[in-house]
Amino acid sequence: MKLRKNKNIIPGFGLTFGVTITILSLIVLIPLCSLVVYSAKLSPAEFWHTITRERVLSSYCVSIGTSLVAALVNVVMGLALAWVLVRYEFPGKRFLDGIIELPFALPTAVAGISLTHLTTTNGWVGKIFYELFGVKLAYTPIGITIALIFVGIPFVARSVQPVLEKFDVQYEEAAVILGASKSRIFLTVIFPEIIPALISGFTLAFARGVGEYGSVVFISGNIPYETEIAPLLIMSKLQEFDYAGATSIALALLLLAFVILSANAIFQSVVSKRVSGLA
C-alpha cells in the first residue's frame, strides 16, 4: 500500500533498478565476494602474515607512493590541460581534445613498452636525463610514476573540463569589477568551484595507479623491495598457484581502494550539500 502511494512518476524504476542490481552483482559484487572466500581459506594469522611480509609491505609502499606522486602530478597537468581546452581557441584544439583519452584506449602493455623504450638510458628521453643529470628513469620508481601519470591523466582532465565549461564568466566579471587580480580570481572564485572535480579526478587517478599492472611491469624492472609493485606480487603468487596468497594481497589492495573512494564520496556529498543549500 505504502509503495503504491509513493509511486514515482518517472517510469521504469523497477526495470532499471533490477538491471542495475543484476549487473552490479554479476560483474562487481560476486567476484569481490569470491576474493573474500578465497582469502578465507587462510587462517587469520596466516592472512596477516601473508599481507605483512616485508616484501609485500614494500610493494604496497612502492605502489601507493608512486600512485600518489603520479596523481598529484596529474592534478596539475590535468587542470592545465582542461583549462587550455576550455578557455582558449587555437588550431588543433579538437585534435588535442581527442587524444586525451588515448591512454584509455591503448592496451596498457603497449604504453608500457613504448615508455620503457623512451626512458632507458639508451632511449631518447632517458639518455638526456642520464647524461645531463645522472638520473635513471626506467627501472626506478620515477619510471613507474611516469607510466602512472600517462595512465591517469584523462581522469583529472575529463572531470575538470565539464565544470570549467559550465562555469559562468559572470562570476569572474563580478570579481574583476570589484578589482580582484587574476591570481586572486583564480584562487578565490574559480578554484573553489573546481576543487570537487579535481579531488574526484585525483582519487580516480590514484585508485587506478594503485591497481595498474600492464603499463608498469615493463618500466619498473620489478626489483624486489625497490620497484616491485603490489599487483605484480599478486601475479607472481598466481603463477606459483598460491591463490589464497594472491587473493589476500588483493583483498588488502581492495580495502585501500575502498577507503580512497569512500573518502572522495563523503567529501563530494559535503560539498554538494553546501552548494545546493541543504547543509
Place this chain on the structure above:
Amino acid sequence: MSMENKRYYLELRGVNKKYGNFQASRNVNIQIEKGRLVALLGASGSGKTTILRIIAGLESPESGEILIDGKLVNNTPGSERGVGFVFQSYALFRYMTVYDNIAFGLRVKKKPRNYIDDRVHELLKLIDCEGLEKRYPNQLSGGQRQRVAFARALAPNPQLLLLDEPFAAIDAKIRLELRAWLREMITNLQITSIFVTHDQDEAIEVADEIIVMNHGEIEQTGSPRELYSHPQTPFVAQFIGASTPVENYQRFRFFQSLGDDTTAILRPEFVSVFKKGENKKYTESAEEGVVEDVIFRGSNLEIRVRIHGVVLSGNRGINDPVVEIGEKVDVFVYRFLVVDGKKIVRLDNSSLREESIII
C-alpha cells in the same frame, strides 16, 4: 563654451559596438546627471545590456567616448572606474558566505580588518539581512540574494551603480516590494544608478529618467511622464503604455486628416465609454459603438468596443453603471497619436477646443 558644458556624471559620446556583423550599439549618446536613477529600456537584443557593460568596462566600444565625472575612461579598467555592477543572476560567489561575498571588494582593496567588519555589518543592516552573514548564497531566497548582490556592489563605495535586469529572476509579488525598496535605497544613498530592464512598468515606476533603446540605437530619452504623453517615435509610442493601432483614424469625427495612409496609436486612457445618456457633456461629439467584451482588470474594467469597424479598448471604473456585452454605448475619443513617417503627432479631438470656447 563652458556655459553649455553642463556637468554630467556619466557621458557617452557616439559609442558604437559590433559583435561580428551584429551592430549592438549604434552612435549612442547618453548624458546622466549625478544622483539620477535611470532606466535603459528596450526589448531583448536592443543593445541595452551592451551599453551597461561598456560603461562598466566589461566591453570596449569600437568608437566613441565614455566619460565618468568628466574624465575619459575608455582606457581605464572597470575596477578603477568607481562603478558597482549587479548582475542579472547576481553572480554571488557560491563557495563564499554572505559575509565573504560582501567583504570581497573590500579585501581586494586591502582595507583594514576593522573597517571591513564595520562596513559589512552596516551593509547587512541596510539590506535587512542581519544574521544571515554565515549563510551561503544557495541558502537564501531570491530577494535576499538580490539584496546581497546589491550590498556586494555597494561595499567599495562606488559612485555609479549599474544593475542588469535587477528584478528579472524574482517572482511577481516580491518584485514589486523590491522595486520600491531599491528606489528608496538608491534615492537615500544619492548614488547615480542605471538599470537595464525590458519591463516598461518597472522603468516607469522606478526611474527618474528612461532611455528607450531599439536595435542598438536610442529612440528617446526623458522622464516617464514625457515618454508617456509625448512619445517622439512610433516605437516609443507603442512600447510605452498600452496601445491599439488604428488605421484610417479620419473615420472618427472631429479628427482632421494628416495624410492618406497614416496610422494612429490609441491608448485606453484616450477613450471614454458611456452608457447611452449617461454623460451630457460629450453627447454631441460622441459616436455610437457596440460593446464586444468586458474584461475585469481588478482595479478597473477594460471595455472593448467595436466602432467604425475597429475594436478599441477603453476603461471604466468598477463602481460605474454596468455595461453589457452587445450594448450600444457612446464612445468618445480624446486624442490619437498619429504616426507621421518617423515622428509622432498628437492629434486632439477638435470638438474639445470648441466646447472649451463655449464654456
